[in-house]
Amino acid sequence: MSNGTSFPWKRESSLLEKPRAQVGGLNGAQHLLDVKGLQVGYGGIHAVKCIDLHVAPGELVALIGSNGAGKTTTLKSLAGLLAPAAGQIYYDGKSLHAVPAHRRVSMGIALVPEGRGVFARLSVAENLLMGAYSRCDQAEINNDLARMYDLFPRLVERRNQLAGTLSGGEQQMLAMARALMSRPRLLMLDEPSMGLAPLMVKKIFETIQDVALQGMSILLVEQNARLALQVASRGYVMESGAITLSGKSSELLGSDAVQRAYLGG
Amino acid sequence: MEIFLQQIINGLVQGSVYALVALGYTMVYGILGLINFAHGEVVMVGAMLALSALTAMTGWGLSPLLALPLSLLLAMAGCMLLGYSIERIAYRPLRHAPRLAPLITAIGVSIVLQNLAMMIWGREYHAFPQLIANQPHHIAGAIINDMQIIIIIMALAIMAGLMVVVHRTRLGRAMRAVAENQHAAQLMGVDVNRVISITFMLGSALAAVAGLMVSANYGLAHYYMGFLLGLKAFTAAVLGGIGNLRGAMLGGLLLGLIESLGAGYIGDLTGGFMGSQYQDVFAFFVLIAVLVFRPSGLLGERLAERA
Numbered sequence: 001m002s003n004g005t006s007f008p009w010k011r012e013s014s015l016l017e018k019p020r021a022q023v024g025g026l027n028g029a030q031h032l033l034d035v036k037g038l039q040v041g042y043g044g045i046h047a048v049k050c051i052d053l054h055v056a057p058g059e060l061v062a063l064i065g066s067n068g069a070g071k072t073t074t075l076k077s078l079a080g081l082l083a084p085a086a087g088q089i090y091y092d093g094k095s096l097h098a099v100p101a102h103r104r105v106s107m108g109i110a111l112v113p114e115g116r117g118v119f120a121r122l123s124v125a126e127n128l129l130m131g132a133y134s135r136c137d138q139a140e141i142n143n144d145l146a147r148m149y150d151l152f153p154r155l156v157e158r159r160n161q162l163a164g165t166l167s168g169g170e171q172q173m174l175a176m177a178r179a180l181m182s183r184p185r186l187l188m189l190d191e192p193s194m195g196l197a198p199l200m201v202k203k204i205f206e207t208i209q210d211v212a213l214q215g216m217s218i219l220l221v222e223q224n225a226r227l228a229l230q231v232a233s234r235g236y237v238m239e240s241g242a243i244t245l246s247g248k249s250s251e252l253l254g255s256d257a258v259q260r261a262y263l264g265g
Numbered sequence: 266m267e268i269f270l271q272q273i274i275n276g277l278v279q280g281s282v283y284a285l286v287a288l289g290y291t292m293v294y295g296i297l298g299l300i301n302f303a304h305g306e307v308v309m310v311g312a313m314l315a316l317s318a319l320t321a322m323t324g325w326g327l328s329p330l331l332a333l334p335l336s337l338l339l340a341m342a343g344c345m346l347l348g349y350s351i352e353r354i355a356y357r358p359l360r361h362a363p364r365l366a367p368l369i370t371a372i373g374v375s376i377v378l379q380n381l382a383m384m385i386w387g388r389e390y391h392a393f394p395q396l397i398a399n400q401p402h403h404i405a406g407a408i409i410n411d412m413q414i415i416i417i418i419m420a421l422a423i424m425a426g427l428m429v430v431v432h433r434t435r436l437g438r439a440m441r442a443v444a445e446n447q448h449a450a451q452l453m454g455v456d457v458n459r460v461i462s463i464t465f466m467l468g469s470a471l472a473a474v475a476g477l478m479v480s481a482n483y484g485l486a487h488y489y490m491g492f493l494l495g496l497k498a499f500t501a502a503v504l505g506g507i508g509n510l511r512g513a514m515l516g517g518l519l520l521g522l523i524e525s526l527g528a529g530y531i532g533d534l535t536g537g538f539m540g541s542q543y544q545d546v547f548a549f550f551v552l553i554a555v556l557v558f559r560p561s562g563l564l565g566e567r568l569a570e571r572a
Contacts, residue, residue, distance in 0.1 A: 081448055105454030117449035119442050130442050133435070134454030182454065 031090075032057045032217045033078070033186055038087035040070075040077045047073040049241040050087065055186065055219050060212040062228035062249065063221045064262060065238035071221040072114050074238070075190050078219075079111040080104045091186070106134040110184035114191050116175040120164025124155055127163050127174055131181030141181070148177040151207070169200030176207065187211065188219045193227060205231055225262035229253045237262075267406035272529035273522065274404075278413045278482060280521020281420030285475040286498030287505065287513035288427065289468030295508040296444045296464050298364070302371035303351055305495015306378035307344050307469050311476030312486045313386050315340035316393060329396035340473040347378075348469025349462055357458070375492075382488040391486045416478045423474060424514050427467070431510060440464060444508075493545065497524075500552040506565020515563060523547050 033055040040048040048070040055061045063071050076082045078089060080101030089096040091109060099107070119127050128148055132141045149156040152173045158166060163174055172192055179187060189208065193201040201224075209231050212218050222228035229235050229249040237245035237258060245257060252258050286308055293301045318336035323329060355374045359367045401410045431437035442450040443460045451457055479494065480486040501520040505512025528544035555562060 079452060081451065100456075101451040102454045102456045105452065111452050113449065113452060117446055117452065119445050119449065121445055122438065122441060126438055126441075129435075130438055130450075130453045130455075133439060178453070 030056055032059075032092060033219065034090040035074075035078070036088045036090070038074070038077065038089065039085045040073050040082055041085045042073075042082075046085070047241055048077070051238070051241075051243045053236050053243065053246070055217050057185075057217055058212075058215045059234065060208070060218045060220065060232045062225075062232035062235040063219060063238060064223070064225040064228050064235060066262070067223065068240075069238040070241040071238055072190055075111055075113075075188050075219070075221055078188060079109060079113075081111075102134070105182050105184075108183070108185035109188070110179040110182050110186070111188040112172075112175045112179045112190060112192065114194065116171045118163040118166075118171050118174050118178070120162060122163055123160050124163055124166070124174055125159040127178050128155075128159075128181050131178035134182060144181055144183070148180065151180075151210075152177050169196050169203070172196060172200070172204055173207070176204070176211075180211070184216070186217045186219065188221070190221045191223060192220070193222060193224050201227070225258065226253070229258075268529055269526075270405055270407035272525045274407055274409050274413065276522035276525035277518065278416050278521070279525060280501075280518035281417050282475045282478050282482075282494075282517075283498045283501040283520050284424065284514045284517025285420055285471045285478070286494065287502040287517045288424070288510060289472050290499050290502040291505070291507055291510060291513040292440075292464050292468045294502070295510075296440065296461060297356070297360075299356060299367050300371065300499070300507075301351075301356075301465075301468075302368070302495070302499075303355075303374035303378060304468065304472060305491035305493075305498065306375050306382070307347055307351075307472040307491070308476040308479070308494055308498075309382060309486075309488065309491030310347055310378065311340045311344045311469075311473030312480040312490065313382060313391075313476075313488070314343045315473070315477040316391055316480060316486045317386075319394060319396070323394065323396070329394075333396055337474065337477050340477055341470045344469040344473035344476075345466040348465040348472075352462060352465040357461075375495075379488060379492070386488055388488065391480075393480045393484045393486060395484070412481055416482060419474070420478070423471065427471070428510065430467075436460075436463065497545075497548045500548045500555075503562055504551055504555050506562025509562065509564045512562055512564035519563075520548060520551060523551060 031054040033053075035051065035053045038048055038051050039046060051074065053061075053063070063074065065071055073082060077084050078096075080096070080099065080103075091104075091107060096104060119130060122130065125145070128145055129141070132144065135141055149159070154170055155174060155177060158170065163171065166174060176189070176192070192204050192208065196204065205227060208218065208220065212231070220228055220232060229252055232249045235246065235249050235252045236243050237252065245252065245255065247255075253263070286304065289304050289307070290301060293299055293304070315336045318339045319332055322332035322336060327335075351374055355370050356367050359370060397411055399411045401408045402414075431440060439450065439455045439460050440463075442453065443455060443457050447457050450460075476491075479490065497520065498517065501516040502513045503516070504520055505514070505516025507513075524544055524547045527547040528541040531539050531541065531543055
């Protein structure tokens with residue numbers, strides 16, 4: 001399969017280059033990410049109780065719910081930072097069981113963690129290079145660096161500054177750019193709007209939409225349910241560790257239960 | 266004036282050794298928040314390995330100019346393996362234990378290594394062979410010999426090399442990233458365990474160099490030599506600000522200078538009441554003073570962040 005044909009949903013003039021690994025025909029499975037019966041617990045408490053969810057290639061899926069519903073725990077276990085107590089995670093048709101976190105990155109899974117996790121004592125440029133840590137195509141890495149600076153012009157002026165000196169919004173941009181530097185096929189974002197001024201939230205969400213338009217598969221965790229459902233095509237609603245509702249974003253936005261619980265009315 | 270210059274030279278030589286050892290403490294602390302109290306023993310093992318290798322090689326008739334670098338490389342390789350094993354066996358299983366547990370383990374490892382060394386190399390002092398001509402040079406009345414010049418130049422070169430590795434390479438970036446946030450580093454694809462192992466191995470290689478330097482400079486090696494040296498290098502790391510590489514270098518050189526100037530002048534200052542045998546007191550006086558007046562060290566800001 002050539003690059004052009006395997007990503008028909010991608011625009012030609014993409015800011016983001018093709019992901020490193022190709023979708024290997026998907027082995028009959030249609031989903032890039034398939035989670036079945038996932039349970040995750042910390043010290044006896046089940047933070048995530050038997051959830052199923054999936055993300056199709058090129059899809060932007062929102063996972064919404066209130067504080068403490070288990071959204072972050074779900075993302076952490078998908079990234080490999082937490083071991084599931086039970087259940088299976090399939091990525092591109094392969095089980096991620098026993099694949100350590102650092103190897104999932106080179107498979108194309110990237111997580112922008114809650115609180116951003118930028119390296120405060122590394123410069124902006126070094127943070128971006130850390131994003132490309134699992135790659136060794138130096139020329140392409142340089143191209144991608146230039147692309148990230150195109151996508152986030154604020155980062156150019158600050159590239160030699162320590163990341164800790166950036167504002168919250170700039171750090172969020174850096175965290176996203178850094179994740180994109182790994183050329184992921186599945187980008188997971190944990191609360192990208194958290195702690196940001198409304199203008200910055202708007203900017204971040206525009207960028208998420210841009211990236212999604214270019215064919216990236218995205219799993220977006222947000223407390224700001226309305227915002228998340230406005231950009232996503234599908235959504236899952238999570239409550240105390242379980243998924244209680246799922247469907248098209250438009251349906252969820254219209255549903256009484258979601259309206260009452262998360263949209264304030 | 267001659268005495269002053271002479272003490273400066275001695276201080277720089279001793280300080281170079283402290284700096285190399287202090288780097289090992291500070292790198293491990295920076296990345297794991299752990300004081301590896303067995304590090305001084307790694308220095309001792311480095312010295313002993315180098316000495317054994319040298320004796321064997323010169324016994325086979327190898328030229329000293331070839332035997333010296335070869336035994337240094339051998340000692341470095343041996344210490345890297347030792348450092349790797351210490352982390353793997355003694356510290357990794359305790360990675361998520363309360364902080365006191367690995368600290369006690371470190372002391373245990375230190376005792377084990379001392380006793381092993383005693384069993385292998387015996388309790389006696391080993392004379393370090395005089396291998397190079399070791400010409401003394403006179404500078405304004407003070408004396409510096411070839412070995413001391415080699416020690417200072419090598420230490421400076423190694424420290425410069427380490428700074429390049431840490432600040433300019435992919436591995437160095439990964440080390441700094443792991444030091445700052447292990448989870449985030451994993452999300453970048455960094456194999457954190459591997460980086461930690463490499464850090465221990467790098468520190469141990471520096472310890473081996475330091476071990477060879479001390480025993481060559483004093484002409485002696487002994488199974489117990491790592492204890493005091495390790496404590497002083499730890500003091501140097503704290504003085505500079507533990508977790509900070511530049512701090513370890515600065516702290517090492519400063520401590521060497523303080524010790525040697527102190528030992529040189531204590532007799533005059535106390536009217537002959539105390540002599541240069543009180544040299545070791547200065548290091549610990551410095552340690553107490555730093556802990557009281559500037560616990561984060563000269564260049565450190567990290568303690569506060571981590572506490």
